[in-house]
Amino acid sequence: MTQGLPRYLLCNVRFGRFKAVFSEQDVPLAPFTVLIGRNGSGxxxxxxxxxxxxxxxxxxxxxACDPYRGMRELVNKRSPRPTFWLGLTWNPDPDAPASPLPSLPEQIGYSFEVRSVKRQAIIQREHLWVGQAGAPQHWITTKLEPGKRLAPTGGSTGRQRARVLYPEAEDRRTLFSSPDRLALPLGPIDPDGEFLGNPFPIVRRFFRDAVFLRLSPKNLSNPSRTTRSSEEPLLDEEGARLPVLLRELSAEQLAEVVEQLKQVLPDVEGVGLSDANHRDLPVHYHLTEPMLGASQPASRLLRIPAWMLSEGTRRLTALFALLAHDPPPSLLCIEEIENGLDPWTVIVVLNALRSAVARGVQVIVTTHSPWLLDHAALDEIVRVRRQAGETVYERFADDAEVKRFRDGVPPGARYVRGG
Ligand SMILES: Nc1ncnc2c1ncn2[C@@H]1O[C@H](COP(=O)(O)OP(=O)(O)O)[C@@H](O)[C@H]1O
Ligand SMILES: [Mg+2]
Known part of the structure; x- marks a missing residue:
């Protein structure tokens, strides 16, 4: 029952002490945001x-700390305390169709702080609230648990903190004190009949459908054995489970993927799976092309398995498959989007992303391509810079250097010439 839920855009990210970021940063996000900056900037x-x-x-x-070999590596090395924090704000998407649900929040905020205690990540504080004309309503708050220490076996490590769900509703109020789990997933994912401003379903669905990509052409060509569990994202970061995503698409959605691919590879006739009927066997995907010179084209199709496809084609298949899925990603983050794509294909991908944005997908990409920047609007670009050792995020349009250029000078040229 996705229909009734209104779309919300993640419009601001505030965070501190996380990896390259020391001082708290406020990053404004648009429905489509392009992040640029030198290597290692953040x-x-x-x-x-x-x-x-x-x-x-x-x-x-x-x-969540495992990819970084634990919490200690993740916290900015200059931080005097082993803690980082993150705060997110959503606003209703002004372009979305009106929702029939009553009491929709004007703004939703979610924030938390994590601390390393004996190399374990502990949730120090968590907060979910909705802003209703200046009077916020709280849906998750944090309180100290009297007497309970974080680490009973020594060291002054502070007190255990419990999260409180529904702090303002006496009959529903619940305490949650599992130290390394966030309380947000305990809230409902479906709007109840009346909704009454409940932000849980909106934020939970946002993250259920969020996808983070750092596509690896090698992994994109591997046969995949797993089916997708309800906790897994639509597609894993490197794209290793693309066959599973393709198996979730209907015939019409697969035809949509082929239509998109045809803009780049006009000979592609179809996309298929090695054995769509045996759930337990590893599956791989293939594209089909007509065999040259065949008298009956329909019966003489060449199957080109994933590992024989060009690296760019594998990436395109993954992106188009994600965009054809229903529901599509709520948030789609793509690292170095132009990797492996020719300049014309970059524009095809950009157009596909823009039409997805028009359908409610929020997109954040990183890029090193001035060519791609030339096809973005100044106010869609966020520049990341190191200033005196600090990582700073700024709207490109607000940058004095960028403003000095004549109107009509495209963003890519402003970026490269501005230095
Ligand atoms: N825990 C940390 N403390 C301080 N700096 C860090 C930490 N982790 C990463 N960095 C810095 O962040 C840089 C990487 O930032 P990243 O966001 O990956 O850059 P890019 O803009 O290239 O994507 C590293 O080169 C390092 O200088
Ligand atoms: Mg990077």
């Missing part, structure tokens, strides 16, 4: 902070 850091939350919600806080 572009991935922003996406990784969101992905950390995504994994912590699907699993737990320590699992």
């Amino acid at each position: 572009k991935s850091t922003l996406l990784e902070a969101l992905q950390w939350l995504d994994t912590a919600l699907r699993k737990d806080a320590n699992a």
Whole structure:
């Protein structure tokens, strides 16, 4: 029952002490945001902070630290205390169709702080609220648990903190004190009959359908054995489970993928799976092309398995498959989107992403391509820079250097010439 739920856009990310970020940063996000900046400036850091939350919600806080070899590596090295924090704000999407649900929040906020205690990640504070004309309503708050220490076996490690769900509703109020789990997944994912401003379903669905990509052409060509569990994202970061995603698509959605691919590869006739009927066997996907010179084209199709496809084609198949899925991703974050794509294909992908944005998908990409920037609007671009050792995120349109250029000078040229 996705229909009744209104679309909300993630319009701001505030975070501190996470990887490259020391001082708290406020990053404004648009429906389509392009992150630019020199190597090592902090572009991935922003996406990784969101992905950390995504994994912590699907699993737990320590699992979210695993890619970084634990919490201590994740916290900015200059931080005097082993803690980082993240705060997100959503606003209703002004372009979305009106929702029939009553009492929709004007703004939703979610924030948390994580602390490392004996190398374990502990949720120090968590807060979910809705802003209703200046009087916020709280749906998750944090309180100290009297007497309970975080680490009973020594060290002054502070007090255990419990999260309180529904703090303002006496009959529903619930305490939650599992130290490495966020309380948000305990809230409902479906709007109840009356809704009454309940932000849980909106935020939970946002993360259920969020996808973070750092596509790996090698993994994109591997046969995949797994089926997707309800905790897993539509597609894993590297694309290893693309066959599973393709298996979830209807015939019409697969035809849509082929239509998109044809813009780049006009000979492609279809996309198929090696054995769509045996759930337990590893499956791989293939594209089909007509055999040259065949008298009956329909019966003489060439199957080109994933590992024989060009790296760019594998990436395109993954992107188009994601965009054809119903529901589509709520948030789609893509690292170095132009990798492996020719300049014309970059524009095809950009157009596909823009039409997805028009359907309510929020997109954040990182890029090093001035060509791609030339096809973005100034106010869609966020520049990441190191200033005196600090990572700083700024709207490109607000940058004095960028404003100095004559109107009509495209963003890519402003970026490269501005230095
Ligand atoms: N825990 C940390 N403390 C301080 N700096 C860090 C930490 N983790 C990563 N960094 C810095 O962040 C940089 C990587 O940032 P990243 O966001 O991956 O850059 P990019 O803009 O290339 O995506 C590293 O080069 C390092 O300088
Ligand atoms: Mg990066």
